[in-house]
Amino acid sequence: METAVIAVDTGNYDLKFWNGSGDPKAIRSVKFKLPRGRQALKANSLNPVVELNSDRYHFGFRAYDYRKQVHTTETEKAHEILLNVLACVKPLAPEFKLHVHTSHPRPELFEKEILKQLLGTHQYGHNSQNATSHIESVSVEPEGLAAWRYAKSIRLIPEQGLTVVIDIGGGTWLSRLIDEEGEILDSSVSERGGAYSLAADISFDSRLGNAINDQPDPGVIMNGFANGTHYYGEDPNASWKDWLDEYLDPWFKGIFGKVKTQYKPFLPRVRRFLVTGGSSHLIAQKIQNIPLFAMTTEPRFDNVRGLLPTGKQAQVVKV
Known part of the structure; x- marks a missing residue:
């Protein structure tokens, strides 16, 4: 079974994610919950349609093309961490393993909830591609620490x-x-x-x-x-x-x-x-x-760049 390692920074402006290869990517942290009978507008990797627990959500700037949207800043990010992480994970295969590195402003208060949501087996859809993801490990660290780590690596x-x-x-x-x-x-x-x-x-x-x-x-x-x-x-x-x-x-x-x-x-x-x-x-x-x-030249990606442990990047399967 294929395995991936991914860093996800579920920011209130955008969801940043990186697998250690190429440049980090970002999805606007806004979504529209699609009614059961509503056909989704055109989707892509940065404007994905995610299906979880029989509900569908259109993420990204494309959400503004519907009548209503929900911004992540209106809710506590830990409450929807699973949905937000899966929006960043294009399925590697019909079934795959995943290791997640993320952060939170207050991990001392929300780490247990984040782990409870993420760890385990999850069936979901990503742009009409159905998959089963086995999230085997999750690390949660204080937001901002990874940005320091990345800045130190480039001698700032x-x-x-x-x-x-x-x-x-x-x-x-x-x-x-x-x-x-x-x-x-x-x-x-x-x-x-x-x-x-x-x-x-x-x-x-x-x-x-x-x-x-x-x-x-x-x-x-x-x-x-x-x-x-x-x-x-x-x-x-x-x-x-x-x-x-x-x-x-x-x-x-x-x-x-x-x-x-x-x-x-x-x-x-x-x-x-x-x-x-x-x-x-x-x-x-x-x-x-x-x-x-x-x-740095791209400060919004500092935290997600620093989340992946040294040595893990070479082991990453492309996400």
Whole structure:
């Protein structure tokens, strides 16, 4: 029986996954639950239709082509971990084994639930391809630690001193104070305050509401964040780009202010602030000339790149 090893980062903006070969991939963390009699729209690997327990879901940007969608940021990610992981796993064969490496902001609270959902045998469909997956092992680690590990592997982390990881996601943001050996000395996790919070603030600005003559959807604003256009939908006349800094500056200063306050006793020993996560690109230009700050070229994939243990990548069967 074929076996695969996969790293999955079930972010609130997108589901990132990687098997150690090629580049990581991402599926937008939004889905539409298809009624029993409804035919699905065209699907592909980044917009998959997943069937689990007799229910079908269309993931990805394609979900916006239906009347209603559910964003992952609206729910606790651990509650739907099995569905989200299987969305990232194209069946290797009608029956196969799988080893999963993932993370969570609060593994101390949700690891048991994640293991309970994932471990075992699961029958599912992926773009009309039915399969049985035997998930034999699952590792869950604190979100942000793998990003530090990846950054260290590409020499962004100094050999000496402490590192503060600031992971800015779609729904949440968190920070980790990590020593030279990779031990987490202190942490903070904010359940709100990620890019969705920024998008929600922008959604109440009358300049955008007047441009579309409606109440803006924060999820659509987040799409504009991700593609870099800062357009609402595909309308260049409905853009917040010219006044984004009015919201962006206080948003990031609020995050960094809390980080500095929490780690104040350790700041003299800090040699790097690593900014990472699915929404960190929003402040890339603002931190590029600040001493001690660093960011990779693809920060949204830092965590998933660091999740696979060294040595496992060569054993991976392509997913």
